[in-house]
Amino acid sequence: MIKYILLGFLNYQPMTGYEIKQTLDHSVSHFWHAYHSQIYTTLRQMEADALVVSEFIHGEGQPDRRVYSLTDAGRAEFTTWLDQALTEMSPVKEELILRLFFSARRDKNSVLAELYLQRELHQKKLNEYLGMTAGEIEENAKSIPELARDAIFWKMTLNMGISYEKMYVEWLDRTIQEIERL
Amino acid sequence: MIKYILLGFLNYQPMTGYEIKQTLDHSVSHFWHAYHSQIYTTLRQMEADALVVSEFIHGEGQPDRRVYSLTDAGRAEFTTWLDQALTEMSPVKEELILRLFFSARRDKNSVLAELYLQRELHQKKLNEYLGMTAGEIEENAKSIPELARDAIFWKMTLNMGISYEKMYVEWLDRTIQEIERL
DNA sequence: TTCGCCATGTAATACGTTACATGATTGG
DNA sequence: CCAATCATGTAACGTATTACATGGCGAA
Numbered sequence: 001m002i003k004y005i006l007l008g009f010l011n012y013q014p015m016t017g018y019e020i021k022q023t024l025d026h027s028v029s030h031f032w033h034a035y036h037s038q039i040y041t042t043l044r045q046m047e048a049d050a051l052v053v054s055e056f057i058h059g060e061g062q063p064d065r066r067v068y069s070l071t072d073a074g075r076a077e078f079t080t081w082l083d084q085a086l087t088e089m090s091p092v093k094e095e096l097i098l099r100l101f102f103s104a105r106r107d108k109n110s111v112l113a114e115l116y117l118q119r120e121l122h123q124k125k126l127n128e129y130l131g132m133t134a135g136e137i138e139e140n141a142k143s144i145p146e147l148a149r150d151a152i153f154w155k156m157t158l159n160m161g162i163s164y165e166k167m168y169v170e171w172l173d174r175t176i177q178e179i180e181r182l
Numbered sequence: 183m184i185k186y187i188l189l190g191f192l193n194y195q196p197m198t199g200y201e202i203k204q205t206l207d208h209s210v211s212h213f214w215h216a217y218h219s220q221i222y223t224t225l226r227q228m229e230a231d232a233l234v235v236s237e238f239i240h241g242e243g244q245p246d247r248r249v250y251s252l253t254d255a256g257r258a259e260f261t262t263w264l265d266q267a268l269t270e271m272s273p274v275k276e277e278l279i280l281r282l283f284f285s286a287r288r289d290k291n292s293v294l295a296e297l298y299l300q301r302e303l304h305q306k307k308l309n310e311y312l313g314m315t316a317g318e319i320e321e322n323a324k325s326i327p328e329l330a331r332d333a334i335f336w337k338m339t340l341n342m343g344i345s346y347e348k349m350y351v352e353w354l355d356r357t358i359q360e361i362e363r364l
Numbered sequence: 365t366t367c368g369c370c371a372t373g374t375a376a377t378a379c380g381t382t383a384c385a386t387g388a389t390t391g392g
Numbered sequence: 393c394c395a396a397t398c399a400t401g402t403a404a405c406g407t408a409t410t411a412c413a414t415g416g417c418g419a420a
Contacts, residue, residue: 098210117268218399
């Protein structure tokens with residue numbers, strides 16, 4: 001899967017592994033996540049498979065960089081992936097909900113404390129996403145007309161992040177109330 | 183992680199790997215998922231680590247069964263896990279949203295077809311969860327008074343499933359409309 | 365001078381998925 | 393008789409995570 005994300009970003013422009021990691025963290029982080037170790041090793045493999053090529057740039061003064069770009073085979077692989085529609089739902093793995101499932105015998109206040117902490121985290125995420133709506137995406141869209149259509153799609157994914165976090169906070173509020181009443 | 187789920191289920195009562203898989207699929211499937219291969223191998227490991235013990239029951243006529251039960255060490259490990267509150271958000275990996283992020287250059291109708299299909303899947307899940315509210319959990323709760331408190335927590339996790347699927351379908355509806363207008 | 369950022373990588377381990385493999389019983 | 397369900401397991405592979413490892417630059 002990470003392979004297609006890397007192909008997807010490199011399809012916009014040549015980048016280093018480091019830049020891909022930054023871009024990933026600032027664009028798709030609310031629905032995908034990867035460590036730099038995985039990115040670097042996958043890029044290497046992809047080069048062995050001729051999906052990308054890299055150019056090593058020795059930085060005078062600056063750090064060295066390895067800039068990757070797509071080959072035609074890479075571009076083809078990316079398109080093939082995009083053209084095969086998903087026919088299943090992504091499996092969800094949510095540790096908090098799992099813990100709550102088994103929490104009947106736990107101390108009520110410990111459970112509440114855990115939920116309050118999660119509420120804070122999710123509220124913070126929500127605010128972060130709400131701040132992004134006006135900002136980053138709009139800039140990209142308006143400065144580069146080529147990306148105007150992309151920006152519409154990026155925003156739809158951001159809206160999912162917002163809907164998700166709103167739903168999460170609301171569920172936490174209801175659940176906290178319910179446990180307090182026990 | 184799967185280890186704690188197995189400990190959690192065995193904390194209710196001794197079970198076979200097969201029964202754990204069934205229980206898992208009918209109770210926590212909307213926020214966790216595991217293959218039988220992983221369950222069987224993990225149970226074996228856990229026995230080597232003395233967290234569980236198994237009794238092999240040769241079924242006359244019926245299939246053989248291996249019934250696992252918790253040891254004191256297993257119960258302790260489970261409690262320790264529950265007592266350490268989560269301090270981070272679970273990372274989300276949602277392939278559909280990822281695909282949408284990169285879908286600006288795709289054929290509009292292909293994207294729409296993919297979203298319609300997902301809408302169907304999520305609506306179906308939602309209906310499934312709504313059907314469960316009245317049914318399965320209530321039964322367990324009323325027949326075994328020991329589990330009354332547990333049932334409250336199980337229902338809170340089911341409510342998360344319902345909220346999640348509702349949110350997902352609503353987001354899909356908005357997104358489909360938006361793409362149709364393009 | 366210390367912290368954070370830029371920048372790259374490897375190694376070991378842990379976890380998850382797919383495929384292979386077997387075999388009895390029950391219901392349509 | 394065929395499909396589904398019960399029931400267990402292993403092997404191979406693929407993916408993800410943590411830890412180890414290095415080093416320069418700029419700002420506070």
